Amino acid sequence: MLKSLRAKIFSSFMLLVLMLVIAAIMSIIEFNKVGVSIKNVMDDNYKSIEQTKNMLDALEREDSGLLMYLMGNRETGSQTIDYAYSAIQNAIRVARNNITEKDEDKYIDEVIKEYEKFHTSVKQTTDASERWTLEEKNEIYLQNQQLFFATKKTINELMQLNQDGVYKQTDLMKENSKRAMMPAIVSIVAAIVFALLLNFFISEYFINPINRLIEGVKTHYPEKGRIDAKIRLEDEIKTLESEINNLIARLKVK
Amino acid sequence: MRTKVIAKYLGYVLLFNALFLYISTAISFFLRENSLTPLLYSAVVCTILGLFPQIFVEKIDEINFREGMAISVFGWILTCFAGAVPYFMWGGEFTFTNALFESVSGYTTTGSTILQNVEALTKGMLFWRSSTHFIGGVGIILFVLLILPDSKGIRTSIYRSEVSGLSLMNFSMRAKRIVRIISIVYISLTVLLILLLWILGMSFFDAVCHSFATIATGGFSTKNLSIAYYNNVWIEVTLTVFMYLSSLHFGLLFLTFTGNKNNIFTSKVIKAYTLIILIGIILVAVDLIRSGGYSWGEAFRHSSFQVVSLTSTTGAATLDTESWPLFSKIILIYFTIQCAMVGSTGGGIKFDRIYLFFMSLKRRIKLIQHPQGIYVTKMNNSIVTDELELQTMAFIILYILIFFVVTLILAAMNIDGITAFTASITSIGNVGPGFGKISSLSNFSGLPDAAKYLLSVNMLLGRLEILNVITLFVILIKKNQ
Numbered sequence: 001m002l003k004s005l006r007a008k009i010f011s012s013f014m015l016l017v018l019m020l021v022i023a024a025i026m027s028i029i030e031f032n033k034v035g036v037s038i039k040n041v042m043d044d045n046y047k048s049i050e051q052t053k054n055m056l057d058a059l060e061r062e063d064s065g066l067l068m069y070l071m072g073n074r075e076t077g078s079q080t081i082d083y084a085y086s087a088i089q090n091a092i093r094v095a096r097n098n099i100t101e102k103d104e105d106k107y108i109d110e111v112i113k114e115y116e117k118f119h120t121s122v123k124q125t126t127d128a129s130e131r132w133t134l135e136e137k138n139e140i141y142l143q144n145q146q147l148f149f150a151t152k153k154t155i156n157e158l159m160q161l162n163q164d165g166v167y168k169q170t171d172l173m174k175e176n177s178k179r180a181m182m183p184a185i186v187s188i189v190a191a192i193v194f195a196l197l198l199n200f201f202i203s204e205y206f207i208n209p210i211n212r213l214i215e216g217v218k219t220h221y222p223e224k225g226r227i228d229a230k231i232r233l234e235d236e237i238k239t240l241e242s243e244i245n246n247l248i249a250r251l252k253v254k
Numbered sequence: 255m256r257t258k259v260i261a262k263y264l265g266y267v268l269l270f271n272a273l274f275l276y277i278s279t280a281i282s283f284f285l286r287e288n289s290l291t292p293l294l295y296s297a298v299v300c301t302i303l304g305l306f307p308q309i310f311v312e313k314i315d316e317i318n319f320r321e322g323m324a325i326s327v328f329g330w331i332l333t334c335f336a337g338a339v340p341y342f343m344w345g346g347e348f349t350f351t352n353a354l355f356e357s358v359s360g361y362t363t364t365g366s367t368i369l370q371n372v373e374a375l376t377k378g379m380l381f382w383r384s385s386t387h388f389i390g391g392v393g394i395i396l397f398v399l400l401i402l403p404d405s406k407g408i409r410t411s412i413y414r415s416e417v418s419g420l421s422l423m424n425f426s427m428r429a430k431r432i433v434r435i436i437s438i439v440y441i442s443l444t445v446l447l448i449l450l451l452w453i454l455g456m457s458f459f460d461a462v463c464h465s466f467a468t469i470a471t472g473g474f475s476t477k478n479l480s481i482a483y484y485n486n487v488w489i490e491v492t493l494t495v496f497m498y499l500s501s502l503h504f505g506l507l508f509l510t511f512t513g514n515k516n517n518i519f520t521s522k523v524i525k526a527y528t529l530i531i532l533i534g535i536i537l538v539a540v541d542l543i544r545s546g547g548y549s550w551g552e553a554f555r556h557s558s559f560q561v562v563s564l565t566s567t568t569g570a571a572t573l574d575t576e577s578w579p580l581f582s583k584i585i586l587i588y589f590t591i592q593c594a595m596v597g598s599t600g601g602g603i604k605f606d607r608i609y610l611f612f613m614s615l616k617r618r619i620k621l622i623q624h625p626q627g628i629y630v631t632k633m634n635n636s637i638v639t640d641e642l643e644l645q646t647m648a649f650i651i652l653y654i655l656i657f658f659v660v661t662l663i664l665a666a667m668n669i670d671g672i673t674a675f676t677a678s679i680t681s682i683g684n685v686g687p688g689f690g691k692i693s694s695l696s697n698f699s700g701l702p703d704a705a706k707y708l709l710s711v712n713m714l715l716g717r718l719e720i721l722n723v724i725t726l727f728v729i730l731i732k733k734n735q
Contacts, residue, residue, distance in 0.1 A: 002309055008309055015302045015305060018302065179288075179291060182292065183295050186299060186339060186343060187299075194303065197261065200261070
């Protein structure tokens with residue numbers, strides 16, 4: 001226990017300030033986490049989703065290129081296939097450098113594996129340079145279609161993984177923003193408790209002794225001798241009581 | 255009653271809680287968990303509000319019984335609210351109601367949970383959850399008494415308001431020594447169990463948490479499947495032995511280990527208690543075998559664990575007893591009512607009171623037969639005073655009355671009969687699981703908020719042994735009048 005009233009008041013307010021400062025720091029840290037979550041969603045998951053969309057787009061083009069080739073427009077078809085191949089490779093490279101979810105690299109490996117099968121089959125068709133009948137063309141196209149759908153499925157799975165990641169990050173953001181508010185809510189309640197306690201202690205250790213001292217001075221008469229305001233602590237109010245008693249003693253001597 | 259004295263000691267209670275919150279914070283900090291902020295800020299708030307009264311209130315030389323009682327009752331209420339803060343701040347499944355329920359359940363060592371997925375909690379939060387058992391097991395007030403400097407009358411006043419008169423019958427020592435003995439036994443059993451569980455294959459963290467829960471007879475687990483998760487017979491046997499030891503009078507345990515004549519092997523009450531547990535185990539095992547699906551070994555394995563778990567008020571589970579036959583369920587409900595012994599960490603009516611009830615009944619029958627005769631009620635060769643006998647009877651009647659009223663209110667909330675009945679019994683007895691929707695591997699999340707508040711009050715009433723709370727509030731009401 002502190003003896004001086006000044007120290008008591010100062011320490012009380014310092015405790016309150018400390019609590020509020022820590023609450024503010026923690027809220028800042030938690031809000032910062034919300035910011036990081038937003039950055040994760042925008043920069044990482046969304047980037048990966050964009051790349052899977054590019055992959056799907058390029059895959060569709062490669063399929064169209066094959067169709068053009070089979071329909072007789074061989075030059076444009078080959079060009080479209082080559083362009084699509086380069087676009088997919090580019091998208092895969094970006095996605096590989098932007099792993100954000102657990103096991104995402106395995107999903108990308110699966111995309112590469114399936115796409116390689118599809119592209120090899122397409123290239124074998126275009127490199128053959130044969131004249132096919134309509135039935136043969138149908139047969140070739142259907143075979144490639146199966147590989148096309150298998151590749152598309154793996155790309156969709158990769159997209160789903162990143163979309164789930166977005167939802168997860170959104171939930172995390174919601175949770176973090178709630179946590180960021182919590183120190184403030186708890187501080188408000190704690191500050192109310194603190195204020196009630198402070199009110200009680202001020203009344204117990206400041207107001208009541210002063211009132212007793214006032215009452216003592218009011219009811220004092222010269223024959224009574226000393227004033228006893230029943231102040232047990234060695235604080236400033238006790239000093240005041242002593243000084244009043246000293247004053248009374250000095251006045252008596254005069 | 256001096257409010258400043260009560261405020262000073264409630265401050266100590268908060269500071270003691272803060273100590274465990276800092277340990278939990280350290281765990282979250284080193285494991286980089288998202289529970290760091292909730293735990294740290296709760297610790298800071300507890301520290302600041304705990305330190306505040308110490309700035310103003312001078313050294314206290316004496317505390318009267320009423321103040322001791324107020325410190326004890328308000329200390330428990332305050333600690334339950336303080337313990338709910340980290341849960342509430344962390345979020346997840348914890349709404350304010352759920353956080354308070356979990357906190358009350360932890361401190362009162364009931365072990366009922368509202369969590370559907372315990373494993374979603376971080377290690378820091380799991381440690382804090384188990385710590386509430388550890389703090390509440392021996393009683394936060396007793397812990398505070400242990401660390402307080404000795405002053406005339408302080409320990410005795412607070413101690414007598416925290417511990418029932420019946421449990422003091424085995425002690426003829428000063429409060430200071432009793433508090434030390436209880437703490438030594440409590441901490442020794444906890445350390446020993448941590449080592450054994452660790453050796454038997456639990457991770458060190460799980461061993462610590464389960465030891466806190468077992469010695470405090472709480473029941474919180476770090477796994478959704480409780481002890482069933484480990485599926486290890488030796489872990490179950492070890493826990494059964496320690497649950498049994500924790501349900502005995504700690505003073506007698508101490509005297510046994512120190513070679514005193516008055517020990518657990520000479521106590522008639524402990525003999526009767528052990529005999530009833532053995533009968534319960536055999537009856538349940540036979541019923542399980544009769545109903546099919548269990549071999550002899552399996553039946554005894556599960557029946558011994560479940561019977562000891564419920565009678566010790568731990569409430570840990572190796573399987574869902576909801577699927578057991580009705581006869582076994584009724585026996586388990588009996589043990590949920592009977593509970594452990596006085597002077598242990600268990601809650602409920604306590605076996606000693608039931609024993610005293612029958613001894614008293616025997617005396618009354620003799621008095622009816624021979625009205626001029628002089629008969630006394632004895633427990634462990636000590637004469638029980640009429641006042642203590644009367645107090646025990648009043649306690650049993652109040653206990654049954656509260657249990658009945660709570661069941662009635664729960665039923666009025668559209669909770670099915672078996673759930674309402676067992677929820678009321680299990681909460682006032684600080685046991686943990688019941689039957690119906692709150693069976694051993696289920697949880698209390700499905701109950702309405704009002705029911706959770708009611709059960710929280712019930713748990714606190716059970717932990718504070720009812721009479722203390724009622725006496726304090728009668729004193730406060732009369733003072734205001």
